[in-house]
Amino acid sequence: MRKKVCQSVWLFLILIFLYLPVxxxxxxxxxxxxxxxxxxGFSLKNYVTLFTTPELRDMIRGTVVLALxxxxxxxxxxxxxxxxxxxxxxxxxxxxxxxxxxxxxNADVVTGFSVCILLIVFLGMDKDTxxxxxxxQTALCTPFVYLSVMPRLRQMDPSVYEAALxxxxxxxxxLRRVVLRELAPGMVSGFMxxxxxxxxxxxxxxxxxxxxxxxxxxxxxxxTKGAQTSIKTALWALSALIFAVVVLAVVLMNVRPGRRKxxxx
Numbered sequence: 726m727r728k729k730v731c732q733s734v735w736l737f738l739i740l741i742f743l744y745l746p747v748x749x750x751x752x753x754x755x756x757x758x759x760x761x762x763x764x765x766g767f768s769l770k771n772y773v774t775l776f777t778t779p780e781l782r783d784m785i786r787g788t789v790v791l792a793l794x795x796x797x798x799x800x801x802x803x804x805x806x807x808x809x810x811x812x813x814x815x816x817x818x819x820x821x822x823x824x825x826x827x828x829x830x831n832a833d834v835v836t837g838f839s840v841c842i843l844l845i846v847f848l849g850m851d852k853d854t855x856x857x858x859x860x861x862q863t864a865l866c867t868p869f870v871y872l873s874v875m876p877r878l879r880q881m882d883p884s885v886y887e888a889a890l891x892x893x894x895x896x897x898x899x900l901r902r903v904v905l906r907e908l909a910p911g912m913v914s915g916f917m918x919x920x921x922x923x924x925x926x927x928x929x930x931x932x933x934x935x936x937x938x939x940x941x942x943x944x945x946x947x948x949t950k951g952a953q954t955s956i957k958t959a960l961w962a963l964s965a966l967i968f969a970v971v972v973l974a975v976v977l978m979n980v981r982p983g984r985r986k987x988x989x990x
Contacts, residue, residue, distance in 0.1 A: 803870025837929035870915030
């Protein structure tokens, strides 16, 4: 009994440590306060500023478009890499898995600086084309998609693909109708992870983005150095909205599989 109580208290403390700062920021986003600690009356001015300021709207729109585009490319490349590695020989698969781990454990600042040197310095790519930015973030996100898809491949019965071929499917049809359908949950998980990484990335974006373009991460860092107070407090509202969207996405991803299992039973 005492052990269960200690475990519950410890879990509660961890959750408080993780989520209390976000909840405090969310509460202050609905007030007239200009700084944390000075509680004032209820107000939606931060949300009005967020959606009526052209600079903030363009920044959010550009960040979302970039995240969705990079995530889509990463899902395609990560899934292709996982399928290719899974059906390759043992040595090649081991080498690919080892190579995939390097960007995952490597520091973002090292990856960003390396991508900048390779694409902009050696290959002479123009940052204004957005190509270095897309390639850099894709290099960051693709390994995580690979890690999300590979467990689904290992759980899949390999004879299913061969059975589809025996029943008359071409290799492309068997891949699309059988393999990809089995990999769909891993692909969705990898897509959501890639979106989160793209939204969160700062170092790679800083080294590769055009001078006139800002994502949420780079804009927030720059805003803390001298932006107007109204802009800073509007970013509280943006943080609250991002947190709410993430919570909603996680709930939907966990509720839908549960309903499918209940329907199957």
